[in-house]
Amino acid sequence: MPAPIPAEALRAAVDPVRPWLAGESEQPPRAVLGAAVKTTARWLAQHVPGRSVELRVPPHVAVQCIEGPRHTRGTPPNVVETDAATWLRLATGELTWDAAVAEGRVTASGNRADLSAHLPLRPLRPS
Numbered sequence: 001m002p003a004p005i006p007a008e009a010l011r012a013a014v015d016p017v018r019p020w021l022a023g024e025s026e027q028p029p030r031a032v033l034g035a036a037v038k039t040t041a042r043w044l045a046q047h048v049p050g051r052s053v054e055l056r057v058p059p060h061v062a063v064q065c066i067e068g069p070r071h072t073r074g075t076p077p078n079v080v081e082t083d084a085a086t087w088l089r090l091a092t093g094e095l096t097w098d099a100a101v102a103e104g105r106v107t108a109s110g111n112r113a114d115l116s117a118h119l120p121l122r123p124l125r126p127s
């Protein structure tokens with residue numbers, strides 16, 4: 001089991017991509033973007049553990065979270081998939097879950113695939 005991610009590490013991973021998310025700079029290097037996506041997704045899985053929902057942010061990460069029936073083979077019944085920018089905007093509170101789903105920026109299938117109660121991630125919420 002990986003070591004818990006402290007809030008400071010979460011903020012440190014996301015801070016370098018904030019100007020890009022706000023449209024104020026070019027896309028950061030792949031390693032920087034990947035670190036922000038992986039850290040935020042793993043933070044979610046750490047704070048909402050379980051195996052009933054799979055969050056996918058290709059090509060960076062896939063994690064399982066949310067308590068409920070465990071999935072073991074094939075395509076999980078509850079899947080959330082999105083791109084890196086959308087995921088990071090959701091994680092930081094720059095985009096709401098409902099807006100992302102309505103705009104087709106998030107694909108959420110299954111009756112447990114609603115992450116709105118867990119977003120934005122608490123340490124990243126706008127002040």
